[in-house]
Amino acid sequence: MTLEFTLTRSAQPVAGDTRQGVLAEPGFGRHFTDHMVSIDWTVDGGWHDARVEPYGPLQMDPASAVLHYGQEIFEGMKAYRRANGSVWTFRPEENAKRMQRSAARLALPQLPVDDFVEAVRQLVEVDEAWVPEGGENSLYLRPFMIANEVFLGVRAAQTVRFMVIASPAGPYFAGGVKPVSIWLSTEYNRAGKGGTGAAKCGGNYAASLLPTQQAAENGCAQVLFLDESGSDLEELGGMNVVLVKADGTLVTPESESILDGVTRNSLLQLAADAGHTVERRPVTLSEWRDGVADGSITEAFACGTAAVLTPIAALKSPDEVIGDPDAPAGPVATSLRKQLTDIQYGRADDRHGWMHRLTGAR
Template sequence: MMTDTATIPIAFSTTPSATAKAAAEREAILADPGFGKHFTDHMATISWTIGEGWHDARIVPYGPLHLDPAASVLHYAQEIFEGLKVYRHADGSIWAFRPEANARRMQRSAERLALPQLPEALFVEAIKRLVEVDAAWVPSAPETSLYLRPFMIASEAFLGVRAAQAVDFHVIASPAGAYFPGGVRPVSIWLSQDYTRAGRGGMGAAKTGGNYAASLLPQAEAYEQGCQQVVFLDAEERRYVEELGGMNVFFVYGDGRVVTPALSGTILEGITRSSVIRLAEDRGHTVEERRVPIEEWRDGVASGAITEVFACGTAAVITPIGVLKARDFTVGSLDAPAGALTMSLREELTDIQYGRREDHHDWMRRLA
């Protein structure tokens, strides 16, 4: 259930934007929003200091942040973020998918980055207040959504190497078009053999920008090889599959087993990942979370033992993988149809998110 407002530790103020988009301009944007290109009229902001704790919660006009050049985030990368979507249902109501799970993951990321933990109720209330103010920005066309980006940055002006004593939390929102406007199609994946995403004891399990920065060069390498995404191996043995640049990966075997790399401290615990595991188990599939050697992927696809491979994440939900390409081998085919279980799970999950199917797991939260 939605958190009772009595449990929210501080109150929000609202300052309406004086430069809000006119209805016609907003509708033109919603007709073709793309992803991450346009932003709503407002943003949520909450401040934290070591002396006051969390305070000054407010909805303010969307606009530039004012940071001192010595702000810790600019020098020591002390920042974390989240990503979740908001959906307009057929009756016009607006819902978020598992926002409490995002709140808890942000708390885990904050702990790893030596940042203060934002209370779950305050996280959910911040997105609720923002969506209420900018409800007109939630698109209604099929497979569209409003993408929310909560993030936390160390804003203290101090060059000493220690955890910042002043931090800001923000939420911005961006309308998102259909990820596959021409229909869901299998993608090709490049195996990164020279670079790793994260090492044991590092920040791989935290949702922090440094992990994504580490993926940009190998992602560019993937593009050069004609692939849409990159997959990383573990940093110790360079043998075991970890995750894609921004998505978790699953393998479906001919005997009905579903396998995904086990969380080991180097892999981000995806909200979509845990949802897929639950839905697959609901159907009676055995789900194994374990180490997966790259040879098992390569040989399993070649022999037919692995019948489907897919990736999952907030943006694409579930994406079928058709080809794995490396320097010395290529397996799979982009001409093969997306797997039946892949597409069935994708349909079930998106139906829940858009209110087309009953939510048996109490994942959806009404915001407006």
């Protein structure tokens, strides 16, 4: 049965002129809308008490399970304002399904897909004025789930809360899309066989923070991890990676330790539509190194919700540099990024039915 949502409007919403000032320069993840969604779950009662309520701090017992055992998951997605004022989101059912897979791995309850999508719609409907206009501005949506049972003991929690918050976001590349250098982590692994690598949980990202600091210290924008053997590519701290061959083939690492990226899957579908061969398989560091050296690999890019697609100019490590730090963005990456963003903002036909309307035209 689909959940019924109640609405309690904020008694102190952000003033209109203040909100417009935020929307003019939203940054990323710094400002939040007036409301949030909460849905509770108990082992005996299932999902219940779905509500849209004023955004604000959570009152949480110090013994809440999530604070001690990290039993939590999250998603990331966006809402886009079109020229006619309507607001849409991109493939929300895929985010809902991925959250279900993450929940299963973290021993959390699975929220039905329809309830996930409706929770997003409810929040965007009440905070629709927070969806910015123009350029690559969007409303970033953060659904998440936490174990909030007051209990110290290593077992799955019996009470859980699902929530959605939202934050207006400006373009990830304020000065235009620019290729970046990536640091290769040779000391740390992101995930191991049988671990939580394919789940979108905070622990994976916490483990990447120290290597990411090392990347910044070496003049790089992100960090790339290898598998536990030290030979195969996995993914960046928060993005998937794709290599482009001279013959037009796109190759992306595939293993049980890699997050199933919605953005990556969509870009690869667009590439296939355009006649490119797409390969999902283990990819070794040596293949990248040798391919750049002999010219058989001509481009590399990272992809994820926030940046959509980031061209990779070079991969750096303490021992070598693969690629050219000054290389421009390649034609395949540039074309794919434009195709996807044109679909998301309604500038191109949505041939695959990926877009989901959240609110109508104003």
